[in-house]
Amino acid sequence: MWQRAGWSWRWNIRRLCTAARRRIEDEGDWIYSSEWWGTGSGGYTILRSTSDKGNGIVSVLAYPSSRPSKERWPEMERWLQQRCAGIYPSYGDNTRFKVLGYQWRTLRFNEDTRQSTVKVMAACRESEPGTVCYMQQAHCLAVPYLKSMVSTGLATIASSNYDLVSAAHGKKTMNILCIGHGGGSLPLFLASKIQGAIVHIVEIDPIVISASVQAMGFPCFSVMTPSGERVMSKPNTIDEVLWKGTHERLNLYEADAEKFILGSTNLYDLVFIDAYDGDDIFPRKLWDPDSPFVKALSDQLHPKHGTVVVNLHSDSDILNATESGSYINQQPLQMGKYVSSIGRAYKDALLGNGSTGLAYIVSAPWVCNSTLVVSRGLWCRKGYYYNRDLVVKTLISKSLEVELVLNLPFPSFQYIKRDFTLID
Numbered sequence: 001m002w003q004r005a006g007w008s009w010r011w012n013i014r015r016l017c018t019a020a021r022r023r024i025e026d027e028g029d030w031i032y033s034s035e036w037w038g039t040g041s042g043g044y045t046i047l048r049s050t051s052d053k054g055n056g057i058v059s060v061l062a063y064p065s066s067r068p069s070k071e072r073w074p075e076m077e078r079w080l081q082q083r084c085a086g087i088y089p090s091y092g093d094n095t096r097f098k099v100l101g102y103q104w105r106t107l108r109f110n111e112d113t114r115q116s117t118v119k120v121m122a123a124c125r126e127s128e129p130g131t132v133c134y135m136q137q138a139h140c141l142a143v144p145y146l147k148s149m150v151s152t153g154l155a156t157i158a159s160s161n162y163d164l165v166s167a168a169h170g171k172k173t174m175n176i177l178c179i180g181h182g183g184g185s186l187p188l189f190l191a192s193k194i195q196g197a198i199v200h201i202v203e204i205d206p207i208v209i210s211a212s213v214q215a216m217g218f219p220c221f222s223v224m225t226p227s228g229e230r231v232m233s234k235p236n237t238i239d240e241v242l243w244k245g246t247h248e249r250l251n252l253y254e255a256d257a258e259k260f261i262l263g264s265t266n267l268y269d270l271v272f273i274d275a276y277d278g279d280d281i282f283p284r285k286l287w288d289p290d291s292p293f294v295k296a297l298s299d300q301l302h303p304k305h306g307t308v309v310v311n312l313h314s315d316s317d318i319l320n321a322t323e324s325g326s327y328i329n330q331q332p333l334q335m336g337k338y339v340s341s342i343g344r345a346y347k348d349a350l351l352g353n354g355s356t357g358l359a360y361i362v363s364a365p366w367v368c369n370s371t372l373v374v375s376r377g378l379w380c381r382k383g384y385y386y387n388r389d390l391v392v393k394t395l396i397s398k399s400l401e402v403e404l405v406l407n408l409p410f411p412s413f414q415y416i417k418r419d420f421t422l423i424d
Helices: 008-021 030-037 070-087 144-158 166-167 183-195 206-214 238-245 257-262 290-302 337-352 388-406
Strands: 044-050 056-063 097-109 114-123 130-137 176-181 199-201 251-256 270-273 307-313 321-323 328-330 356-361 369-375
Touching: 030 056, 030 097, 044 206, 056 206, 070 097, 070 114, 070 238, 070 251, 097 206, 097 356, 114 356, 130 238, 144 166, 144 183, 144 270, 144 307, 144 369, 144 388, 176 183, 183 251, 199 257, 206 251, 270 321, 290 337, 307 337, 337 356, 337 369
Parallel strands: 176 199, 176 270, 199 251, 270 307
Antiparallel strands: 044 056, 056 097, 097 114, 114 130, 307 369, 321 328, 356 369
């Protein structure tokens, strides 16, 4: 979940710098935010239900997407046909697909709070035009704080002597836990980019899970039973074509995060926490250092390189920006008491008085969110902490390696350097 920063001047900054820095087309770039924010026309509700888990009215709204353009749709149709022929050789060229279009789909709580945004492709087999399938675009991260979480988390664990290259190529297993599901764009992005990733997702609200699967194109084969088995005994044909193994490394549980982690015996390399309710509140039991959840999380985090990444709403006001001619001056977003207190709580609980690890906070651009990172493997030798500038320099260097290895569509360094603050 995110809060939106001031619109016009941030939009102008983005327009000024986008062309110069972007190397690979990013369909989730902030320049398209007006499409999925709902400021334009053409949006409509495709799902609406009442939650009994504290999220109020849960709805999914659809908006037209300008990318990819219609000229590129035949390319996707050929890709689907080739994928189908590779998985089911007996079908040959008899199964042809037709792309019907692309949409942004936004998950909202209580008619207003935007919880997450994904891009969805609709397609069908030409032989069955009435049977439409929806595929969430795994490469597309639309909301800036998600890019901040991915960039900081992967650069940090890569800086902790973790072999991310082997995990990316599927030569070793990387155990990832995601607390809070939303539309599922974060776990789907990780599973699609890191071939060795086994992703466990914990979502307390069954309405949110249904919305992501039914209306936001998340793989239905990922849904798990409380006993740890798949709800579906095997994926259907179209799921195999769309996901080809990615869905088998996603495990989506309907569960309370505290109960899940208390009952878990897994050792996680990387943990992402983004769990706001319908009132836009981050539950205290998920960050209080004395809570059973945080204590259990400490036990389930890898002792050498374990990294936790938390999305937080910034609690400091953004100072007014001033425009002078064609120049726009942006004041930095400072860390407030709420963010710093949660940061210290996680640091104390996960690192304790040990001699390894550190914690830091950065702010996400264009939205009022901060990213907290706590790492057990980063920058401590014999009790001596490296200085801030050296930490930032190394993280940025590793982020460039991560971009190359995972072929990221966005430059992750910009999500690391902004208002970087070490937590004492």
